[in-house]
Amino acid sequence: CDDAFSEAPFPWSDQAWMEHRRGLAEDDKLRRQPMAIYEVHLPSWRRTAEGGIMNYRALAPLLVDHIKALHFNYLELLPLAHHPFDGSWGYQVTGHYGCYSPLGTPDDFKFFVDAMHAAGIGVIMDFVPAHFCKDEWALVDYDGSPTFEYEDPREGEHREWGTRVFNFARHEVRAYLLGAPLFWIERYHIDGIRVDAVSAMLYRNFMREDGEWIPNAEGGDSYLEAVTLLREMNRHVKKRFPGVVMCAEESTAWSGVTGGLDTPSGLGFDFKWDLGWMNDTLSYLAAPAGDKPSKHDKLTFRGLYMQHEKWILPLSHDEVVSGKGSLLDKMSYLDFPPFYEKLQMLKALYGFQVGSPGRPLLFMGAEIAQGREWNYAQSIDWHEGDEEIRGKFCTWVSDLMGVYQHHRPMHAGDDEPHGVEKLDLPKSFEWTEVDNKDACVVAFVRYWAKERPVLVLCNFSGAYYQSYALGVPFGGTWTILLNSDDWRYGGQGGGPCNGTELATTPEGRFGWPACLRFDVPARSCLVALAPEGAAVGAAAGEAKKAEDTDACEEH
Missing domain, CATH: 3.20.20.80 (Glycosidases)
Structure with a gap:
């Protein structure tokens, strides 16, 4: 125990950090910061x-x-x-x-x-x-x-x-x-x-x-x-x-944990x-391709309850122990050998996790797609991270988290996905493709105040969709921020690469005023930035307050 040691005062050097931490209690900064x-x-x-x-x-x-x-x-x-x-x-x-x-x-x-x-x-x-x-x-x-x-x-x-x-x-x-x-x-x-x-x-x-x-x-x-x-x-x-x-x-339905x-x-x-999200999502991704359409609601059910609490989305140690295998083991596949397909599906899972309302949590080893389940008595298999394809997988995790940190719509409105009318807070989340179960595709837009919205699309099928038509809320030029099938991430270079600009067409789709057409690789996640000037903002005063409140400041 601690009193077995003779402790002199420790020379802490974190005064600036501690001051920053105290400031998180003000103006909802704790909830608005990336986490x-x-x-x-x-x-x-x-x-x-x-x-x-x-x-x-x-x-x-x-x-x-x-x-x-x-x-x-x-x-x-x-x-x-x-x-x-x-x-x-x-x-x-x-x-x-x-x-x-x-x-x-x-x-x-x-x-x-x-x-x-x-x-x-x-x-x-x-x-x-x-x-x-x-x-x-x-x-x-x-x-x-x-x-x-x-x-x-x-x-x-x-x-x-x-x-x-x-x-x-x-x-x-x-x-x-x-x-x-x-x-x-x-x-x-x-x-x-x-x-x-x-x-x-x-x-x-x-x-x-x-x-x-x-x-x-x-x-x-x-x-x-x-x-x-x-x-x-x-x-x-x-x-x-x-x-x-x-x-x-x-793990229960107790009302009011937060x-x-x-x-x-x-x-x-x-x-x-949010252990329900974790269980549902992993269950869907483990299902054979032919069963995924009947399990599509496991991807979308969370929309019915996600406003009720303030969430962390965990892919934690509990899912990679006790004979459960690694996250990689849980991914379904079509062809043999399965390694490449599972790796691609895992990248799509992380994109879905980080894009969804809630704070993403990954257990160590997930960043290199470790092949075996965790063993408390052994180190992470860092030698796997030295393999070129796993190194590129790790780059996907880094770039994905970087986009999450940098673009405020990806995190600032996590706790009000449907908005709060009495506070003049608009929705921060909106499905744009929710029922396309046969294609195994979901897509949604993240909003925050007057920031440019961010679109996230995930294809959990083994099909490559050419010129996929996706309804979007804003016309203009959208910019691809991330494509998990990019060569940079160990993909095959399918679909628009990072930085590609995509112009909408005026045709409507599923009630949306504009349409994007682009190739969607199999087992992929694409993230795109909305055109300049596109936003679903709060009331003027609330939007200004949101812009002025920056919990991500350097310290």
Whole structure:
């Protein structure tokens, strides 16, 4: 634990960053800024030549260079609180206040965070308040009897995970859990907390059969005391550390995870992981070509609920472990050998993810399309990134994130896809091609104030469409920003290359006033910038305010 070290005051050099972070709490800057998240398990991101774990100080410059090259601006770390079993990836914790010592000392970790801040990279850390591991020397039966956990195993035991559940009603336990995130934010300058397994804190019957759980005092299935704890946690963090981002991994339909604390069910988180989007999208892409038309709604269903919360779109570690294979393994294909087709489909998936309303999150290894699933005891297969085609794949990720960062319609209106009339905020998202299930094509436009809108088209079929007709909301000259089939990204050069200008024709299509015609390669994503002067702006005052509010400023 930390008090095993003699700590002198650390010479932080991140004063400018901390001032910038405080400013994110003003005028909705936190929600309007781009937020591209790179998720990392530090012990296995990169290892020494002998296969050993690297120190925080050695990892810092390597990660900074890598993250900057890929145009991510947030780093999310799997839990770094003390945990006895590396195979838990940090999610079975014994010391919520102790910095994971195999990677170095507390000062080493402070050096790591300071280096990220110097490069303009925010640091989010996973936090596990739902349960703890049962090692007898740690928190379990702390004084010889249940102390941190509920006494009744129907409340105090997670059989599925082999862990104990914190007694959220006990004052001392609540103080312990409330203090932990504040400790990490204050002592280590952490910029965000991602709370793991929130669903297990919301519902008493989560992953339990009948007879394995006890209703609450009102006869319901919610953890009333845990809900109160989560609300208190977010209230304390926001009050003491404005600009720190609070994220929830929550998989149920609880209403108001990102709702305000002034609402009855609002938990006060800034963002929620959209696990429904992840499951639906991967299910669609794994389906054989002949089945995709019948599953088309898995691509479009999100439009019915995406305005209800504020989202992160995760392709996380959970999808590439425990026999699930890699993301590359999940992509369907037509011909043998499948590698090239899967690689192209994966590029289209990333384009769909980054273009959709929500903050994109990629787990390490996704940027090189790693072929095997993640193993916590091994480094990422960086040698694959040295292959020419995977190097070009990585360039696609970098350019895609660069467009996301640079073009405000791609991120600034993520939380109001359908607009908010009472605030004079117009829609920030609009389908232009939503029902073409047989072609396996979707297209949409992203808007923000008076900025030039951005069009995203994804073709998830194996067909090459010549002179594809796409209805668009504005006539004039559109400019191709990205084409995943460009030679630069390891493609075959099909369709308009990056920088190509496309003029619309006046013919209408599906009710749109103008039409673009261009070739659409198989398994591809194309991103285009609308003509000069094209915009769906807010009211004059709101548009001016949006233009003046720039959360992406250099610091």
